[in-house]
Amino acid sequence: MNDVAVIVGYALRESLRRKVFLIVLLLSCAFLALYGVGAWRAFRDTASFVSPDQIGLDSDVVTGATVLGLAMFATLFLGTVLAIFLTLGVVRGDAERGLLQPLVVRPVGRSTLIVARFIAAAVVCGVYVVVLFAAETVITGLAGGWWPDHAVLAGGELVVAVAVIVALSLLGSVFLSATANGIAVFMVFGGGLVAGLLAQIGRAIGSDTLRSIGRWASLALPFEALYQDSLHVITSGTSGFNRFALELGPFGGSVGGGAEVRAWAVVYLVLVGAACLAAFARRDLP
Amino acid sequence: MPPALAARGLGKHYGSIRALDGVDLELAEGDLVGLLGPNGAGKSTLVKIACGLVRPTDGSVDICGARAGSAAARRSLGYLAELFRFPGWVTADELLVLHQRLAGSRGGVAERTELLELVGLVEARDRRVEEMSKGMQQRLGLAQALVGSPPVLLLDEPTSALDPSGRRTVRELLEELRARGHTVLLNSHLLSEVELVCDRVAIISRGRLVTEGSPAELSRERGVEVETASGTRVFERATRADAPGIVARLVAEGEQVYGVRVLSTTLEDVYLEAVAE
Numbered sequence: 001m002n003d004v005a006v007i008v009g010y011a012l013r014e015s016l017r018r019k020v021f022l023i024v025l026l027l028s029c030a031f032l033a034l035y036g037v038g039a040w041r042a043f044r045d046t047a048s049f050v051s052p053d054q055i056g057l058d059s060d061v062v063t064g065a066t067v068l069g070l071a072m073f074a075t076l077f078l079g080t081v082l083a084i085f086l087t088l089g090v091v092r093g094d095a096e097r098g099l100l101q102p103l104v105v106r107p108v109g110r111s112t113l114i115v116a117r118f119i120a121a122a123v124v125c126g127v128y129v130v131v132l133f134a135a136e137t138v139i140t141g142l143a144g145g146w147w148p149d150h151a152v153l154a155g156g157e158l159v160v161a162v163a164v165i166v167a168l169s170l171l172g173s174v175f176l177s178a179t180a181n182g183i184a185v186f187m188v189f190g191g192g193l194v195a196g197l198l199a200q201i202g203r204a205i206g207s208d209t210l211r212s213i214g215r216w217a218s219l220a221l222p223f224e225a226l227y228q229d230s231l232h233v234i235t236s237g238t239s240g241f242n243r244f245a246l247e248l249g250p251f252g253g254s255v256g257g258g259a260e261v262r263a264w265a266v267v268y269l270v271l272v273g274a275a276c277l278a279a280f281a282r283r284d285l286p
Numbered sequence: 287m288p289p290a291l292a293a294r295g296l297g298k299h300y301g302s303i304r305a306l307d308g309v310d311l312e313l314a315e316g317d318l319v320g321l322l323g324p325n326g327a328g329k330s331t332l333v334k335i336a337c338g339l340v341r342p343t344d345g346s347v348d349i350c351g352a353r354a355g356s357a358a359a360r361r362s363l364g365y366l367a368e369l370f371r372f373p374g375w376v377t378a379d380e381l382l383v384l385h386q387r388l389a390g391s392r393g394g395v396a397e398r399t400e401l402l403e404l405v406g407l408v409e410a411r412d413r414r415v416e417e418m419s420k421g422m423q424q425r426l427g428l429a430q431a432l433v434g435s436p437p438v439l440l441l442d443e444p445t446s447a448l449d450p451s452g453r454r455t456v457r458e459l460l461e462e463l464r465a466r467g468h469t470v471l472l473n474s475h476l477l478s479e480v481e482l483v484c485d486r487v488a489i490i491s492r493g494r495l496v497t498e499g500s501p502a503e504l505s506r507e508r509g510v511e512v513e514t515a516s517g518t519r520v521f522e523r524a525t526r527a528d529a530p531g532i533v534a535r536l537v538a539e540g541e542q543v544y545g546v547r548v549l550s551t552t553l554e555d556v557y558l559e560a561v562a563e
Binding site: 002003006010014017018097098099101102103104105106107108109282284285286 | 331334337338339340341357360361363365367369370371372373375376384385387388389390427430
C-alpha cells in the first residue's frame with residue numbers, strides 16, 4: 001500500500017509541477033463564468049414563454065434541467081479530456097520515452113505501478129468532476145431557483161463514467177503509442193455518445209434497431225449509460241407536462257439504467273482493470 | 287551461494303529476428319564483467335531480460351538465485367538504461383528520494399548525498415533534470431541505479447554521454463564499486479574503458495556468446511619488436527620466450543640493441559576477430 005501511495009504522490013506531483021491543475025482551473029473558471037451568464041439569460045428569457053399556472057408547465061424546471069444537462073455533458077467531456085491526457089502514455093508512451101523502465105525494475109512491480117496510476121488519475125478526474133458539477137448545480141440553482149433531484153447520485157455517476165474512461169485509456173496505453181491511444185479513446189468516447197443519441201432517436205421514432213444499438217453501446221461503453229442515467233436522475237421526480245416538455249429536449253429523452261447500469265459499470269471497471277494488469281504483466285518494455 | 291547473475295540457454299526472438307540464441311553467462315559476487323558486441327548483437331536484450339523488462343523466449347536468467355523479473359530479483363539489482371530518461375520536472379534529489387522509496391532504502395539524506403558526491407553532482411542536487419546536460423543526467427542515472435546499494439548492477443552504456451573527465455569519474459566509480467563487493471555487468475562499446483576496469487570480458491555477436499575471459503586471457507602474443515641502431519624490427523609470431531635469442535642473434539650480427547618489447551593483441555584485435563567469425 002505504501003508503494004501505491006508513493007506512485008500516486010509522484011503522479012500527482014507531476015500534474016502539479018507541470019501546471020496541469022493550474023491550466024484546468026483557469027479554463028474551468030472561464031467555462032463556469034460563461035455557464036453562469038448563459039444559465040441566468042436562459043432562465044430570464046424563458047420566464048416569459050408561458051405562465052406556470054396556465055398549462056402546468058414550469059419553465060424554470062425545463063430550463064434548469066436542460067441547461068444543467070448541457071453542463072453535465074460538458075463536465076463529462078472535460079473530465080474525459082483530463083482523464084485521457086493524464087493516462088494516454090502511461091505504459092507504451094512512457095516506455096518509448098525511457099521513463100517507465102527505471103520504475104518497473106524497482107521492487108514495486110508492474111501491478112502496483114498500474115493500479116497506482118489508475119488511482120491517481122481517477123482521483124484527480126473524480127475530484128474535478130465533483131467540483132465542476134457542484135459548481136454548475138449551485139450556479140443553476142442561484143440563477144433560476146431550480147435544483148436537481150438526486151444531485152449526489154448524478155455526480156457520482158459522472159465520476160464513475162470518467163473512471164471508466166481512465167481505465168480504458170490505461171488499457172489502451174499498454175498497446176498503443178501515446179498519440180494513437182489518445183485518438184483511440186477520444187473516438188471511443190465520441191462513438192459512445194453517438195450511440196446514446198441514436199438510442200434516443202430510436203426510442204422517439206420506435207426503431208428497434210436503434211434501440212438495440214443503444215443497449216449494446218451501454219454494455220460495451222458503460223460511461224455512456226452512466227451519463228444517460230445521471231441525466232435521468234436529475235429530473236426523476238418531474239412528471240406531467242414538465243416531463244413531457246423535458247423529453248422533447250436534447251437531454252430529456254435519456255433513459256435511466258438504474259442500479260443495473262451502476263453495477264455493470266463497477267464490474268466493467270474490474271474487467272478492464274484485470275485486462276490491463278494481465279496485458280502489462282506480459283508486455284516487453286524494450 | 288548462488289551466482290550474482292546466471293544466464294542459462296538464454297534466447298529471445300522478435301518474430302523472425304533472433305536477438306539472443308542460447309547464451310550462457312555467469313557472474314560471481316564481486317565480478318566486474320564487460321559485455322561487448324556490435325550494434326544489434328543482443329547485449330541490451332540480455333540486460334533487459336536480466337532486469338525483467340523483456341521476457342526470454344528460451345532459457346532463463348537468475349539474479350542472486352531469484353528468477354529475473356521477480357520481486358526478489360528486482361530487489362537485488364540496480365539498472366541504468368542505455369536510453370536513460372528521467373522526468374524533467376524533478377530535481378536530482380527528488381529523483382533519488384523517489385527511488386529510495388521504491389527500493390525500500392532507509393538511507394535518507396546521507397545516502398543521497400553520498401551518491402551525488404560519488405557521481406560529482408552534489409552541487410546540482412536541487413537542479414531539475416530538464417536543466418541538466420546529457421552527461422549530468424547520465425551521472426544522475428548512475429546514482430539512481432546505486433540507490434539502496436543493490437548487490438548487482440546492470441549498466442547499459444553508462445558513459446555514452448560523458449566527456450573524458452566524466453568517463454574517468456565513472457571508471458573510478460566502477461573501481462570503487464568493485465572494492466565494495468558489487469557485481470557489475472557493464473555493457474559498453476568503449477573497449478579501452480572495458481579493458482581498463484573489467485575483470486572479465488564477454489563478447490556477443492549475432493545473439494551468441496562468442497568468447498569470454500579476462501583481458502589477459504583473451505590477448506595473445508603476436509611478435510617481438512626490437513629497437514636497434516638501424517631502426518625498429520618486428521619479429522612476427524615470436525613469443526616472449528624467443529626474445530633473448532633474438533637479441534643475442536642481433537648482437538652477434540653486430541647490431542646495437544636499445545629496446546625490446548613483446549607485442550600482444552589488444553582487446554580491439556580480439557573483439558574484431560571474435561565478431562568477424
